[in-house]
Amino acid sequence: MAGNSDPLTPRAKLAVTAGKAVAAASRAAGRGSGSVIGGRVALKLDPDLLARLAQNLDVVLVSATNGKTTTTRLIAEALRAAGPVVSNALGANMPAGITSALAGGSDAQYGVIEVDEKYLAGVARDTDPKCIALLNLSRDQLDRAAETRMLAENWREGLAGSKAVIVANCDDPLVVWAASSSPNVVWVAAGQMWKDDAWSCPACGGVMQRPGDDWFCGECGFRRPTPSWALSGDHVLDPHGSAWPIHLQLPGRANKANAASSAAVAAVFGVPPQVALERMYQVQAVAGRYDVVQFQGRDLRLLLAKNPAGWLETFSLIDPPPTPVILSVNARSADGTDTSWLWDVDYTRLTGHPICVIGDRKLDLAVRLEVANQQFQVCDNLDQAVELCPPGRIEVIANYTAFQDLRRRVGN
Structure with missing residues (x-):
């Protein structure tokens, strides 16, 4: 863990206190959790607050179009096997909400943070993450989010040369293109049911060939990397070829894929797959989903x-x-x-x-x-x-x- 035991300057402490007070007032007025407005006030008072709050934490960032809230929750459960965790479990995933969440975790060792796709590069700069999980990129909020290829480019530029271990889904060509600028990538075969955002090669624009579960560009040779982790039915295959059973209370193939990625992230922090997957069973619902x-x-x-x-x-x-x-x-x-x-x-x-x-x-x-x-x-x-x-x-x-x-x- 980096830094000294109390990284917060007097100004930062004032910002945290003011943010919490505003959040409490917002909750009392019945306007939701107050985490976003509280975080905005805190960042106004100390624009460097997010970086200060993160400097004593081992940080994991989770970003994707689909599955980030659930995966963040699964990773947080897994890492609790290794120490106290602070997380933005309610899904407030832009800088204000993230700042608010970290301000509430003074004794935490790990920060497990869901990040909106558009903000990933900036939050990664501020929080110096040890690990970043990238799950998928697909069309979403068409009036707000740029076309998916531009988002992938934004990630690729923002993560270039990052010291973080990138845990990335090798079945999504856009994610592979984004992660490939990083020197340290762990590839996970998590699957991709929806393929309609990845028929053209993100590297050269050529037509993507998709035989079976494989993919490659016939024009420039950009292709699916070999995974070290894989979802295989109801099991996660680790880099040694061992198969670990997935027992989740959350339904569906997508959540098994989220569990596979989460197990790979947990391993970066020394939590073995068996322990990580057992702890994920605790998650019954995520912010009301599946209830x-x-x-x-x-x-x-x-x-x-x-x-x-x-x-x-x-x-x-x-x-x-x-x-x-x-x-x-x-x-x-x-x-x-x-x-x-x-x-x-x-x-x-x-x-x-x-x-x-x-x-x-x-x-x-x-x-x-x-x-x-x-x-x-x-x-x-x-x-x-x-x-x-x-x-x-x-x-x-x-x-x-x-x-x-x-x-x-x-x-x-």
Whole structure:
């Protein structure tokens, strides 16, 4: 661990105290956790506060379009086997939220930090991470996030020559391109279900060849690196070829992939795969995702899906037809206001499920489902949708702010 026992200057201590006071006031006023506004105030008072808070921590950064909140939580659980951890577990993943989280972990040894894709390079500069996990890059918030190739370029430039161990998904060509500028990369075969953002070579623009699980560019020779860790069914294969069973309470292939990446990160800090994977079993839900809640005498499972890659993975883990499905889509600033991504989602996978549609942009979704020849009902709110659903458990899939609305309504 770097630095002295108390890295905080008087100014930094004042900034932390002021940030916590503002956050507490925000919570008392019922305006959420207060972590973002608290962090903003703290950074105004001391612009170097994030770097100061990080200097006594072994830091892990986690960035991706999909899976970063869950993977951050899994890594944090694994590293608790080695010492106290501070983490932005609620998903406030821009500099203000990250600063707020670290300010609350004065006795921690490890900082496990989820970072928004656009801010990764800057946060890496400030926190001097020991490890950075890169999971995937796909289209998301089309009005806010630059095209995925530009994000990959931003990562590639920002991480060039980084001292951190980069744990990267070798099945995503954009992630491989981004990580390849770093001298120390651990490749994980975590899989890639959604491939529609990686048909052209990020290195030269040529057409990507994708035989089986492999990929390469026929024009410049850019290709999938050989992984040292791999997800294989219900096991993680480590660099020695040993297979370790994955036991998760979280559902679906995507979470097994997150566990594989998390085990590789834990190993960087000396936590063996068996210990890391056993600890990950503790995670039941992540910020409400995957929770099963009681509402109006029914069991609702809450699932977050905010872009085409996420919807594809989510469809693969819902119960089979005729389990009813409620879909909710908003397009507020935190979601991205452009809903054209709905046309990239294959809604024919819902054939046979009774579907109810709610949310601010329910009519956009209704048009998309109509074109996909799905049977559905448009409802005013969650209560009405639940009443219209046939008996049994209900799968509820929502994008970001729609998910928060649902959690408030069901008291989660």
